[in-house]
Amino acid sequence: MFREYYVKDFTPNQNIPAIEKREFGFASFEGWMLRHKTFSNTDELASFLRDSVPLHAYVSGAYYEDPEAEMEKKGWLGADLIFEIDADHIPTPCNKIHDEWTCNKCGFSGKGIVPEKCPACDGEKFDDHTWICEVCLASAKLETIKLLDMLTRDFGFHEKEMRTFFSGHRGYHIHVESETVKTLDSIARKEIVDYVSGLGLETALHGLDENDLRNLSVNDSSWRGRIAKGMHGFILNAGPDDYKNIGLERSSATSITKLMTSNKDGILNSLSGSRPWRTIKGIGPETWKRIIEHSAKQQTANVDTVVTTDIHRLIRLTGSLHGKTGLRKVEFPAAAIDSFDPFKSAIAFKAGTTTVFVSNAPEFRLGDETFGPYQNQKVDLPTAAAVLLICKKRAEVAQ
Numbered sequence: 001m002f003r004e005y006y007v008k009d010f011t012p013n014q015n016i017p018a019i020e021k022r023e024f025g026f027a028s029f030e031g032w033m034l035r036h037k038t039f040s041n042t043d044e045l046a047s048f049l050r051d052s053v054p055l056h057a058y059v060s061g062a063y064y065e066d067p068e069a070e071m072e073k074k075g076w077l078g079a080d081l082i083f084e085i086d087a088d089h090i091p092t093p094c095n096k097i098h099d100e101w102t103c104n105k106c107g108f109s110g111k112g113i114v115p116e117k118c119p120a121c122d123g124e125k126f127d128d129h130t131w132i133c134e135v136c137l138a139s140a141k142l143e144t145i146k147l148l149d150m151l152t153r154d155f156g157f158h159e160k161e162m163r164t165f166f167s168g169h170r171g172y173h174i175h176v177e178s179e180t181v182k183t184l185d186s187i188a189r190k191e192i193v194d195y196v197s198g199l200g201l202e203t204a205l206h207g208l209d210e211n212d213l214r215n216l217s218v219n220d221s222s223w224r225g226r227i228a229k230g231m232h233g234f235i236l237n238a239g240p241d242d243y244k245n246i247g248l249e250r251s252s253a254t255s256i257t258k259l260m261t262s263n264k265d266g267i268l269n270s271l272s273g274s275r276p277w278r279t280i281k282g283i284g285p286e287t288w289k290r291i292i293e294h295s296a297k298q299q300t301a302n303v304d305t306v307v308t309t310d311i312h313r314l315i316r317l318t319g320s321l322h323g324k325t326g327l328r329k330v331e332f333p334a335a336a337i338d339s340f341d342p343f344k345s346a347i348a349f350k351a352g353t354t355t356v357f358v359s360n361a362p363e364f365r366l367g368d369e370t371f372g373p374y375q376n377q378k379v380d381l382p383t384a385a386a387v388l389l390i391c392k393k394r395a396e397v398a399q
Ligand SMILES: [Zn+2]
Pocket: 103, 104, 105, 106, 107, 108, 118, 119, 120, 121, 122, 123
C-alpha cells in the first residue's frame, strides 16, 4: 500500500525551499537508515520515493553547501526554526491508559509517558507502544495554538513565514522559514524554547508584583498579557478545589473562593483593562502569587526542546507516510487550526477494504467512521483503518 501511495498519489509539488541544499534521510521497512541523500528537484525526490518506498522519509531543516558530505564537512549555511509538539511529551488523562513502554535493556515496563531513564536499570532506550488518540491530539493542538500566538504576537513572525503541519502520528510541527532565524545557533534557539515554554520565567521581571497589580491587563504585551489572560480564565471558572490545587489551604480556599466570587466582575473588568484595580480585603499577596504562577504555567507551550535546538535535525517530509500509522504528514493553514481534523485530512488510502486479524485495538475514529474496540478478531476494515492497525502492530493481514 505504501508503494501504491508513492506511485499514484504522492504529489511532488510539496513546497521545499532550496531543496538542493537540504539533506534527505529514509528509514526502510527492513530497518536500516539511509542519510546524506540529495535531490536537485522534487521530481527526482518523487521518483526516488516510488522506487525505494521507505517506511519513513525525512528532510533536513538545515541548508548545506554540500548536503551529501559527512556531517562535519557539509558546510552548514543555516536552518529553519522548527517546533514539534507531540503527545509523547504532554501529560493527558488517557496516556496512562493507552501508552506503554518497555526498557530495551532490562525489560522493565510501565504505563504513560516514556521516562528519560529506566527506573530499574537507568537504561535510556525504550520500546513504546502508544496509541494515536483524539484526546491526546486535541491537547497537542491546544499547545500548538498557544505557540502560534506567541510566534505571531510576541516574536512578530508573519503568517507567511510560518508553516503548520500535522505529523501523521501524535503531533504538530511548525516551521518558521525566515532569513531572521536561519543562522541562529543552538543556544539562541534554546532561548526561544525557554521563552515559549516559560522556563526560568520570573514573573517579577515582567513587572508582576503580587503586592500591586495596578495596570496589569490582558492587553499588555508578551508574558505580562499572557499571564493576565491566564488569570482571567482561571478566576472566571475556579472553585474551591482549584484554589486548593494551586496551593492554598483547604480552609482559606473556601473563603478565597467566596471573596473571589463576590468580586469576580470587578476583578475580571480590571484584568480586561476596563476598570482600575482595587485592593480586595482578604485576598493577600500570597494568594495572588499562587494565581499568577499557576496562570503563567497554563500559558506555556509544551514544545520538544531537542527538535528546536538541534540545527542538523531531519524532519519528516511533508506528504510522506508516517510508518507508525500510514497517515500522511499534511500542511494546513494556521488560521484553520481550530477546525483541522487530523483523522480526516491525513488519510492516504481512501478506497478499498482489507481483512485483518486484530490482536487488540481501542475504539478509534478515521474520517466519519468509528471502529473497535477489537480483541483477537478477524474484521473487514477500510484500507486506511487496516493500515493504521498494521503499522501500530495491532493487526496482521488475515490469510
Ligand atoms: Zn531497564
